[in-house]
Amino acid sequence: MALERYDIIILGAGPAGLAAACEAQDRGLTHLIVDRRGLVHSFVEYPQTLRFFSPSDEMAIDGIPFPMRGGEKPTREDALAYYRAVAAARRLHLATWESVVSVERRAEGLRLVTRREPNGEATVERWACAVILATGMWDQPRRLACPGADLPHVFSRFHEPTEFFGHPVLVVGGGNSAVTTALTLSEAHARITLAMRRPPVPYQSHLRPFVVRDLEIAVEEGKIDLRVGVIVHRIEAEQAWLQPAEYDPVEPHPCGEPYPVPARFVFALIGQTADTAFLSQLGLSLTPDNRPVSDPETYETEMPGLYVAGSLVSKSVDIVIKGRAQARRVVQIIAERLAGGQR
Ligand SMILES: Cc1cc2nc3c(=O)[nH]c(=O)nc-3n(C[C@H](O)[C@H](O)[C@H](O)COP(=O)(O)OP(=O)(O)OC[C@H]3O[C@@H](n4cnc5c(N)ncnc54)[C@H](O)[C@@H]3O)c2cc1C
Numbered sequence: 001m002a003l004e005r006y007d008i009i010i011l012g013a014g015p016a017g018l019a020a021a022c023e024a025q026d027r028g029l030t031h032l033i034v035d036r037r038g039l040v041h042s043f044v045e046y047p048q049t050l051r052f053f054s055p056s057d058e059m060a061i062d063g064i065p066f067p068m069r070g071g072e073k074p075t076r077e078d079a080l081a082y083y084r085a086v087a088a089a090r091r092l093h094l095a096t097w098e099s100v101v102s103v104e105r106r107a108e109g110l111r112l113v114t115r116r117e118p119n120g121e122a123t124v125e126r127w128a129c130a131v132i133l134a135t136g137m138w139d140q141p142r143r144l145a146c147p148g149a150d151l152p153h154v155f156s157r158f159h160e161p162t163e164f165f166g167h168p169v170l171v172v173g174g175g176n177s178a179v180t181t182a183l184t185l186s187e188a189h190a191r192i193t194l195a196m197r198r199p200p201v202p203y204q205s206h207l208r209p210f211v212v213r214d215l216e217i218a219v220e221e222g223k224i225d226l227r228v229g230v231i232v233h234r235i236e237a238e239q240a241w242l243q244p245a246e247y248d249p250v251e252p253h254p255c256g257e258p259y260p261v262p263a264r265f266v267f268a269l270i271g272q273t274a275d276t277a278f279l280s281q282l283g284l285s286l287t288p289d290n291r292p293v294s295d296p297e298t299y300e301t302e303m304p305g306l307y308v309a310g311s312l313v314s315k316s317v318d319i320v321i322k323g324r325a326q327a328r329r330v331v332q333i334i335a336e337r338l339a340g341g342q343r
Pocket residue numbers: 011012013014015016017034035036037038039040041042043046047050051052053054058059098099100134135136137138139177275278309310311312317318319320321323
């Protein structure tokens with residue numbers, strides 16, 4: 001078994017993990033980023049057709065320019081190329097395709113054991129003064145709770161629209177991802193019903209203005225059949241049943257009879273949550289929205305020396321510009337503690 005020692009080990013090679021690594025480097029601390037898949041794996045899984053809603057300077061890792069022609073917003077491909085360039089230019093230390101077996105607090109520091117993926121054969125033991133959990137909120141898609149939600153034509157991730165050409169598709173969800181998926185599918189000539197729980201006025205409040213604009217145009221042109229104030233009652237092979245319901249994020253109250261809409265395929269894009277099994281395996285208590293309990297000032301979890309960063313911290317940080325700033329702050333806190341002799 002190889003043995004290595006670092007000031008900081010960062011779990012997760014997403015934007016927050018990369019920002020934390022750059023901050024560690026800037027402060028002269030040794031670091032290693034461990035990811036159970038490849039670099040920025042969440043972004044790899046985003047829709048192939050995605051154009052981000054943020055400008056490139058907001059998607060950048062601090063201090064490293066992310067140029068875009070004519071100030072366009074980056075596509076998924078642009079972002080993947082950019083983060084590869086950051087990792088290469090900054091010579092970040094990466095151990096990708098390694099999953100975490102255990103993180104333990106010992107007198108000498110934190111002991112991390114990982115296993116090589118995908119064959120899971122070799123294990124590696126490493127030690128760190130601090131470990132940062134930057135594993136994100138992308139791992140587990142939220143599932144609908146209605147009958148039929150597990151049928152094979154119900155998907156929780158969207159990659160590419162062409163295979164749905166000409167088919168009736170129900171998209172469920174009220175966020176930017178659901179709406180842009182509905183728009184992309186509609187442009188590819190799928191016949192779209194978009195079902196949202198929230199009634200018309202509030203549903204716009206958490207959507208980007210240009211997403212609302214494009215949706216309104218598509219609805220006006222009859223390209224998207226928008227149903228708001230509804231929940232999915234049940235899903236069958238060729239159709240789904242929607243039911244009017246008073247909006248309540250936890251327990252919506254049905255207030256009308258279910259009615260069918262054509263649905264050869266269903267995309268349930270209702271958000272995702274952290275890998276709760278992994279976080280529980282580390283012995284961490286979770287908040288109601290499945291994030292590790294941590295100190296709001298220091299971001300330290302219940303395990304001394306184990307910190308959280310990026311979108312895992314809170315919904316308010318689930319945007320690259322905020323996640324990168326918070327990740328850098330965590331490293332500053334760790335650096336101060338290490339400088340003060342706290343291990
Ligand atoms: C469709 C979509 C569009 C978006 N558009 C924008 C936008 O325009 N602008 C914006 O600012 N934000 C956008 N976001 C949000 C943004 O992607 C997230 O805020 C950001 O990715 C969070 O970064 P992170 O590093 O915290 O987590 P992630 O990017 O999720 O990275 C987590 C990393 O941890 C790894 N990992 C997971 N579990 C483990 C484990 N157990 N051990 C080791 N590694 C692990 C993963 O493989 C991954 O590489 C969008 C999100 C989605 C879903």
